Amino acid sequence: MSLSIDQVRKVAKLARLELPESDLARMQQQLSAILDYIDQLNQLNTDGVEPLAHPLPVQNVFRLDEETPSLPVDEALQNAPNRVGDYFGVPAVFTDEPVSH
Amino acid sequence: MSLIEKTASELLALQAEGKASAVEIADAFLAAYSARESKLQSFMRAPDAVAVRKQAAEIDAKRKRGEKLGKLAGVPVAVKDVLCTKGIRTTCSSKILENFVPPYDAHVVERLKAEDAILFGKTNMDEFAMGSSTENSAYKSSRNPWDTERIPGGSSGGSAAAVAGCQAPVSLGTDTGGSIRQPAALCGIVGMKPTYGRVSRYGLIAFASSLDQIGPFAHDVRDCALMLEVIAGHDKRDSTSVNEPVPAYTRTVNDPVKELKIGVPKEFFGKGLDAEVATAVQQALKEYEKLGATLVPISLPHSPYALAAYYIVAPAEASSNLARFDGMHYGPRTKEKGDLIETYSKSRAEGFGKEVQRRIILGTYVLSSGYKDAYYVKALKVRRLVKKDFDDAFATCDVVMGPTTPSAAFKIGEKSDDPLALYLSDVYTVSCNLAGLPGVSIPCGFTKSGLPIGLQLLGAPFEEEKLLRIARMYESASDWHTKRPKV
Numbered sequence: 001m002s003l004s005i006d007q008v009r010k011v012a013k014l015a016r017l018e019l020p021e022s023d024l025a026r027m028q029q030q031l032s033a034i035l036d037y038i039d040q041l042n043q044l045n046t047d048g049v050e051p052l053a054h055p056l057p058v059q060n061v062f063r064l065d066e067e068t069p070s071l072p073v074d075e076a077l078q079n080a081p082n083r084v085g086d087y088f089g090v091p092a093v094f095t096d097e098p099v100s101h
Numbered sequence: 102m103s104l105i106e107k108t109a110s111e112l113l114a115l116q117a118e119g120k121a122s123a124v125e126i127a128d129a130f131l132a133a134y135s136a137r138e139s140k141l142q143s144f145m146r147a148p149d150a151v152a153v154r155k156q157a158a159e160i161d162a163k164r165k166r167g168e169k170l171g172k173l174a175g176v177p178v179a180v181k182d183v184l185c186t187k188g189i190r191t192t193c194s195s196k197i198l199e200n201f202v203p204p205y206d207a208h209v210v211e212r213l214k215a216e217d218a219i220l221f222g223k224t225n226m227d228e229f230a231m232g233s234s235t236e237n238s239a240y241k242s243s244r245n246p247w248d249t250e251r252i253p254g255g256s257s258g259g260s261a262a263a264v265a266g267c268q269a270p271v272s273l274g275t276d277t278g279g280s281i282r283q284p285a286a287l288c289g290i291v292g293m294k295p296t297y298g299r300v301s302r303y304g305l306i307a308f309a310s311s312l313d314q315i316g317p318f319a320h321d322v323r324d325c326a327l328m329l330e331v332i333a334g335h336d337k338r339d340s341t342s343v344n345e346p347v348p349a350y351t352r353t354v355n356d357p358v359k360e361l362k363i364g365v366p367k368e369f370f371g372k373g374l375d376a377e378v379a380t381a382v383q384q385a386l387k388e389y390e391k392l393g394a395t396l397v398p399i400s401l402p403h404s405p406y407a408l409a410a411y412y413i414v415a416p417a418e419a420s421s422n423l424a425r426f427d428g429m430h431y432g433p434r435t436k437e438k439g440d441l442i443e444t445y446s447k448s449r450a451e452g453f454g455k456e457v458q459r460r461i462i463l464g465t466y467v468l469s470s471g472y473k474d475a476y477y478v479k480a481l482k483v484r485r486l487v488k489k490d491f492d493d494a495f496a497t498c499d500v501v502m503g504p505t506t507p508s509a510a511f512k513i514g515e516k517s518d519d520p521l522a523l524y525l526s527d528v529y530t531v532s533c534n535l536a537g538l539p540g541v542s543i544p545c546g547f548t549k550s551g552l553p554i555g556l557q558l559l560g561a562p563f564e565e566e567k568l569l570r571i572a573r574m575y576e577s578a579s580d581w582h583t584k585r586p587k588v
Binding site for chain 2: 003007008011012013014015016017018019020027030031033034037038039040041042043044046049050051052053054055056058061063071075076078079080081082088090091092093
């Protein structure tokens, strides 16, 4: 199945990736080729087959609700692009105005 | 044979016999790193010479005092740059983690340190482990030590090149769809992907969480067994790590498996397989027959669909895992002004390379409303069928064998413009990840032009012990693993 340029633009937005307009056609072409390859799965009848999300029979793994040491604040924030006090500094979420950061 | 061409087990023996010190070994590998790195480009981060020498001197001193030493005492181990190393920059060969310094060690790095291994630099890889050649690294392309015009494979290409090129005797990589076995095959060394859950993924920067597994590269199966013995085992910080005892793999690795039954799937010898690779693999199977094994023709009818299913499941999981790289918690944030969504979208577009962007978009698409059932759920159903094929095979066979890769190493740049062509180099390796099986690639010959060829062995879940013994049987009867390239 092939994707339209509009679909690529929409999915890129969902994925929070700003693609330059000049890249869209190439991305569309490459993704369509991959999807064409993937379409061979439709040759298989999978009616009644249970989906397998995980190779192991995974179950919830519980632990006791006990306090254990966690990362000190300074270490947890050492890779933050913008630290403000003991927090991650982020652009304003609720605003119509572009903000500086 | 010089020190750098030795296996880890030989280096341990030399130290125990007083014929080489940890400092001499460290110096030999530091010299090999310096002399060869401009040709091989295996490393993202050079081994810290001061720290390496200091640690080696401490090991020598401990030995002198008669103190107990770890299983990897004085053995340099190179580590793929997807594994967190406390205080040492860990980039995943991505610009988005250019300055990321982990505040903790991955479980496997803790295990190496606990056994007195010497952490020996961080190796280059395809960005976020997405690729089969290391050409997707945001920084450099690693080279195949057998022919530096060619790729070493990927995504753990730097870890494979470092061992094959004798810059380190052993290394760690990760395997999501073949990223250990494929580069091991192309570089003429041993590489193992353990059973899903055998090794803790704590501190492994996630690509596809239901497929990722950490494993070793080594010159031979014995060293591979040694490395697995060190890194395997339960860790409560990874809820998918399995609480099963870790056998002493090194103790049994030399014991041949009697009445060995080898499943040979016809699907692994079809269209697309290079004739020289096919011949070498058939020769290896004949060798197993000489050793008393029985070859059982089998079919894995759904394996031709595994690659298509993989390229849905892996990008889907990646699109979710890589959502964390948003310019807020880590990584450079775009300098351009904008609202929150623009800041996310610009930071991610600036930080991720093209292949990573492609897979995030593909993964987002196959999970998106209206397409999820047609793609993602369909792939999960095929995944069950792929796994069932193997369950059936292991009901009658001890091991499944075939080629690791459809061809030997290709030239740098040959496939970099065609993502689908590159994906096809994983065609024999991905089903093992979908089914969660252990798999190992061992050298089984060379092409006429001198490029290594790998034999792939797949085992039933948690049967690494048997798998290593089977691999060692062929290795003991051949000398491919003793060859070293002229770099």
